[in-house]
Each structure stands twice: as structure tokens, then as C-alpha cells.
Amino acid sequence: MSTTAGPHHAPGPQYLVAGRYRLKSRIGGGGMGTVWLARDQLLDRDVAVKQVVSTEGLTEDSADNVRQRAMREGRIAAKLSHRNAIAMHDVALDRGEPWLVMEYLPSRSVAQILHATKTLAPAEAAQIGAQVADAMVEAHAAGIVHRDIKPGNILIAEGGRHTGLVKITDFGISRAKDDVTLTQTGVITGTPAYFAPEVARGADPQEASDVYSLGATIYTMVEGQPPFGVDDNSIALLHKVARARINPMQNAAELEPVLLRLLEPSPTKRPTMSQARDLLTSFAAGSRGSRDQVLTGLITRPGAGTPVWSQRTNRSSTTGPHRPAGATLPPYAPTMSADRGSRDLPRTRQGMSPTIMSTPQPHSSTPRPLTAQHHPSDSRQPSYGPPAQPSGTSSTALAVSIFVFFAVLAVVVVLAIALLR
Template sequence: MEHGRRVAGRYHLIEPIGRGGMGVVWRAHDDLLDRPVAVKEVLHLPASEDDRAIFIRRTMREARAAGRVSHPNVIVVHDVIEEDGHPWIVMQLVQARSLGEILRDHGPLVPDRVASIGLQVLDALCTAHAAGVLHRDVKPENVLIGPDNRVVLTDFGIATMPEESTSTMTGSITGTPAFLPPERLNGRPATPESDLWSLGATLYAAVEGRPPFERSSPVATMAAILNDEPAPPRRAGELTPVLHGLLRKDPLLRMDAAEAADLLRAAMPGRSPAPGGTTGPSPARSTAPDGTTRLPSNEAPAPPGGSGSSSRARLLTIVLVPLLVAAAAFGGWYGYHSLAAGDSATGSTGGTTTGQPASEPIASPSQSPSPSPSPSPSQSPSETPAQSPPPSPSPPPSSAGPDDDVPAGWSRHDDPLGFSVALPDGWTAYDRKGRRVWFRKPGSRDYLLIDLTPWTDADPVAAMRTVERTSTRLGLLKGYARIRLDAGTYLGVPSADWEFTHTPPTGRVRVLDRAFRLPDGRCFAIYWQVADARWTTGLPYFQTFADTFRP
């Protein structure tokens, strides 16, 4: 290709600035809009015309995928063209060097710088996953670092959107072997967890100076990814836990984005440990060692009683808790005090003083000193559409019965909070705070929350509507869609069922939240969250939880 050529009559190619197995990237000028751009000339030697057509369709899909993601840490795609029988992708020109080039020129980086890079890449991935886009080729060469240390994730060259059929090149696996996760080498499709594994391999390479499974040949490298454990990091320091968590071979056991963000932040300088064990300078909440969110002790609800604004504050404490911890993971945290203030309850008895203004939302992982993960590993609550299978074993259809009539494969859990419920074998109470307890199976993103925090509204439906108005007004539920908010009767008392969907970074989830008050005055909420795509198989779990729940 001669310098000086114009593509599509408007993009003047000036000089090549990068080369790879899939083509050449040119510094160019857009004569129509009078701006510098980067133009990727995507090259491929097809075996047949059918192969060429598949390749072009894939590349067009790449441009659409990248164009769907708007984020400061993601390269901007301006245009896509087909000329001379192959695609050209017009992108934002970023004055930056790749992480791969930096490592080759200067060697391994110090852990705190790698942590900063990792947070920015993780933020970009979470945004892409929330849009339904997978990168599928996270590696040092695709991480650009500018002179101001801004990180840009580029080259969604093998990106795919889960809702589209996958076009792959015949007989090949696309991607760079040293950064391909084991599930893809085993022939399974890419998932958001796959991108997280590749991020872990990229960070390992950045701090150790070599990929975690690098061997003498691509085949040996892939075999090591499938069968070996990575060599213990020697230079990683405080990054070691996040490297181990992201490089777990089983995607169901792999560290999620929210926990990874907390651990990356903990590895940065100037971060003091939070009471829960990781970093968290924000007084709005602390974080447990397993990455779950915990509200601080001074946010305990006020005793029952009272009226007016204090009643609303207590109501928000109980019913908004699941939403608050969930919202923290996808960039909507305001803190309990902020919510109460927004509902004219600032000075109520039992209110809190988090020190965080009501107008200050949490930023994304690369911008905020302490984003909070979800109480469930779906993070963000988060992270990607949840890929974990439904918990095992499958529950039977709803079958209320006596206390000893627990489904096969389930067992009754007697909780110190004063209730019992049947749980699938293997499920545990993985977090507690005050009068709240969360249950899940290790590795699953679905979770059950039982909340006994008191509230004073006489009508549970009205209580739920207040929570719905407040949480949507504050932007805590991205992509929120109410399915129903119905009055009912449960255990012989009035109840409310609030069913809705929203979209954290990990993908769309569906929630069923049941609130009721017993004659003795105790208030309960049974909150069940599952990936929206698995709602049909997830709903029987809620029915069994409800059928076996006993105060």
C-alpha cells in the first residue's frame, strides 16, 4: 500500500503506525471532517469466497460492537468501509503506546501502576459487558497508555455480541494463545468471565514481565493454560490475590469484576484498609474480604415507631438495602444518608451521616476511590450476563408442606435471626449485616436475601412504590423495567411482590422482592435475584424458598 492513498475518497493514509497478524493501522486524516484518525486495514487471505464473505461480516460486526460502547477507556470507532475486497475501520487516533510495547522497552511495571491500568481496563470491560459486547482479545498489545496515563482498550477485532450467531474462521480459534482462557480452548463460547481471565493474564504479564502460561510454542502454551497452574508471582505484591482470582480455570469460580476492582484499588498507593478487610475510604460502606458490600454499623435502622420523615428513612433502610448494595457495583451509589436526604429525612431519628453529599454519585472503577461490589457475585451486582448454571439441585414445582417436607437435595437452615428456610445443598450464608443475611451457592451469581429490618408503613405495596420511586429517581437501577407490583397474602398477612429487571455491568438480571409484616410486628423481605435469561428455571427456587420459609 502506497502512502498518500485515500480510502473511500476521504481518508488520506499518511504512515503505518502499527502492524499485526490481522492487518495494518495507519495514521490518517479525514479530509471531510478535517481531523486526524487511525485507519485499520484489516487483511485476510481467504481460502474461498465464502470465507471472505464470512470474514467481512465478522469485521462489520466488530465495528458495530465497538461502536456500541461509549466510554473514555474504549477506543471510538467512527466508520467502517469495504474497499479492495477487505474492510477498513476508521477509529479515534490515540497518541499512546501499547502496554506490550512498554513492557518490551522497559520491562515489568511496579504493582501500583499495574493496578491503575487494570482498574481502567476493568472499567472499560464492565461498560462493554453491560452493552452486551465481549472483547475476546484482551492482551497487552490492545491496551494503549497515553502520556497522561489514560488507558484505552482497543481492537475489538474479534469482539462478538452474544445475541448474534458466531462467525468463526474455519478450523481456528481467534485470539492470542497466551491470553486465551481455558474455557475457550476447550471449545466453549466466550463469556464476560473469559474477558476477566484475559485481563488477569494481561496484568500478570505487566507485573511479572511474561504471560502466566508462556511456553516455547503456542501448542505448549495452550496445554499449560488447560492443565497447569501459573507460576507463583514474584513481583506482584498486593496484586497477587487478584491475579490468582482472575486466573481460576473454572469460570464459575473466577473472581468477579466487583471484587477485582476492590483488590486492584487496594494495591494502589494511599489506600488504607477498610474495616471489612479491603480498601474503602468512603464512609458510605465497607467491603468484606470476599468482596461483598457491607453497610457501616452507624447505618443501623432506628427502632420502630415515630412517623413522617423518620418513618420514610426507616422504610428506605430496609427495602432499599438490596438495591443500594447492588447499585454500588454499577456506578449508582449515593449512600443511605443521601437517599434519606433525598426523601426529606435528613434529620430523622436513626439517620446517618456518611459525609457523602447527596449529589455525588459513585464513579466507575477507574474514577472512584471505592466502588462497591454487589452482595452477590453477579455484581456488579453485578458483571456480564451471569453465566453460572442454576444452583443444583433443581427444586420441584412449588409444594408447600409441613416443616419436614423439604425437597430432596435441599436442607433446612435455622437462622439466628429467628427464621428457617430450605436451601439447596451447598448453599451457605455468605454475608450478614445487622438484620440481613445473604445466601448463595459458591460460584453462583444468583442470591437470596432475607431482611428483617423494621419498617413502619402500614401497606407493603405503598412501601414498595416508595422504594421504586426513590431508586429510579436516583438512577440506582440502570435499564429498570417494572414487571409487576402486586398486593397479595403470604403466611396469612398482607404482602407485596415487586418483580422487575435491571441491567448491571454483568448483564440483565431479574428480581422478585416480597415484603410482609407478621402479626407480632416483625417485618420481612424475601429478595431473590437471578440472571434474566434463566428466570424460567430460577423462579421455582423462589417458590420453594417461600413455601419452606418459617418465622
């Protein structure tokens, strides 16, 4: 007998979505709603299903808009068939509520990885960026602008033969270039820390904006925080982005010229996504082999042979910019929903300031880059390195204990022999 959800009861484990997808556990929140690990009863395989924000309590027009957005995300993602992009399997309607059915990938987001490692090596970051760019080249060719490339939306597979595989996910706010039905003039969507300057000033995101966001994401991988730093004041951060003066790089080394090209303030002077992929590939190939090895190889540390993320001590599974339910991560610069202060934003046209907006995230906050502060949850984070070795004092105590044990055993044996005689 299947578990059902009433009109005022949120679906839970064992609930059967659209008569086919059995929910197993909640694995986090994506750009538009909750994501569950589920079992496809028809094809007998695990899938990730995204429960789009409920339409309960909304007006009919608003509810229809939510459904259209879900269908739009499904259509956009279904256009892509690339090894470095999460595949969309189905869009299901359950009791009038839309669910997106996606490829299930046991993985960690780059944002989660950075929480543990703080930074990545330039060659490693360049290879991740090159593979994301390769997927986005195909997206742009299909007329799709992602609009929210950031560490939380890049996944690295863990476990099994796919460990180290890179995939871009969460096209929840992406838009096909010819899709204008859900566009609102003067509205900015996305994550400000990774905005292109022209988007912060209110321009409509284009392919060049995705290139800048990718550059900002790679910058964050090697420097430990976004190009404009971290600021809890979203409006102040937006001003910094609009001025396009990035913080000087400290760790990028030879990768810096490539990042500066991707982070070119003028969108007309930026490389295309194809050119960005080639720049990143050439850089990574210097230490990681040929172009094909960079674009198709699993992410590993040079000379180590083992993907850096396979050394985790506990497991989570993600298929979006989310984390296991209950996990604690320091947020990255937030995805925003704010009208206050909009009068102070950089103006893009006479009498209009952009409104900053995000898709709802009921169960998780968008990760932001780390600061030097330590969070209470740090001690609970999984380790990426080898197990800690016993201290010298512990090793000595162990050796003494073993010696005493065998000495006592020898005395017992000698006494036993004496008694038998």
C-alpha cells in the first residue's frame, strides 16, 4: 500500500510520486525546492526528484507560474546530453504539483569541498572549470544561459568508478534565449558573489555573463573566496560587483592571466565559453596530460592516482547545490530576495533600479565562500586527508603494554611447567 499525502501534509519517506517514484530520503534543497533520493519503480533505479515549491495557498495565476517554471527547467535541462551535466529524466505531476526527475549522482559540491580543503590547486581548479565550460559550450549552442554558475552548482562524484567526475547542475533559474514568458524587466536572479558586473548593474544575463561567473567560481577555488570578497550586506556586495574591481589574487600564480581574461569587466571583450574552455584546458594540460585527458579525465591530484574526494570518511549523495539534510555548512554569499535598498542600486535605465530576487529555498541556504572564522560544526566535517596517525606517546604506551602482556604470559608458562614436574 502506498503512502499518500493529503492537501496539508508534506510528502515524506515512502511516499509514491506520480505512481512511480518512491521517496527514500531527503538529500537537500535545490534552487526551486526540496530534493529527494527516490526509487524509480518502473526502471528499478535510484533517481533524484526535486519537489518544486508547493503551490498550496497560491492564487491560480501564481500556481500556474510555478508549474510553468518547473516545466521550463525540465525542458531546458532535457536539451542537454553531456557527460558533465546532470541529466533530466522526467517531469512528473503529482496531485497537481510538479516534480523534476533527474540523474542521481552520489557526490559533493565544490562548495562543500572548499569547506574542508579551503582552496584547490590552480591546475585542479582549471580542470574542473574546463569540464564545466565544455558542458556550457553545448548549453550555449542550444541557446541556454545558466545564470547561476557557482561552487554550489558544480558536483564532483564520489564512490565507485565515477569518482572524480565533474557535473554542472541546477538549471532552475536558467533561461532559453527565446523564452520570454517568465522574464520580469528589472529583476536580477542568481548569486551576487558570482554575478558579472553588467548583471549587477541590471543587464539581462547572456552567454558572456556565464563566462564571468565561471571565472569567479574558479577564482574562489584557488583563492578561498569570491573575487569581490564576502559581505553579509547583499546590496553593498552588489555595488562592489558593479564596480568590477576584483581583489588581487594571492594563490593563482600562472593561472592568473587566464582568470583575468574570464573576469574581463566588459562583456564584449570576454572570451566565449568555447575560448574559455580552451584556455583552461591548455593550462591544465601542462600538468595533466593532453586536452582529451583534461576534458574527460576524473579529477585527481597530480601523481596521487586517487581522486582527492574519494578519501571522505562519511557519505552524502547530492544531485544539486544541496547537502544532506541536517548538515551544517557556512553559507556563501547568499542568493538574494530583497526590495529594500533598491533605490540605492546602480541604475540601468531612467527611473529604474534592479530588484534582487532568488528562487525559494525552504530547506537550505546557498553556500558562500569561507572566511577565516571557525564554525562550531567544523569538528563534524568529513576529513579529506589520511587518518591521523597515533602520537609518539600513544605508540610508546602501546608497545609497553604489549611487552608487559608477553612477560606475564611467559611467567605463567614457566610456573605451569614447574608444577607439572
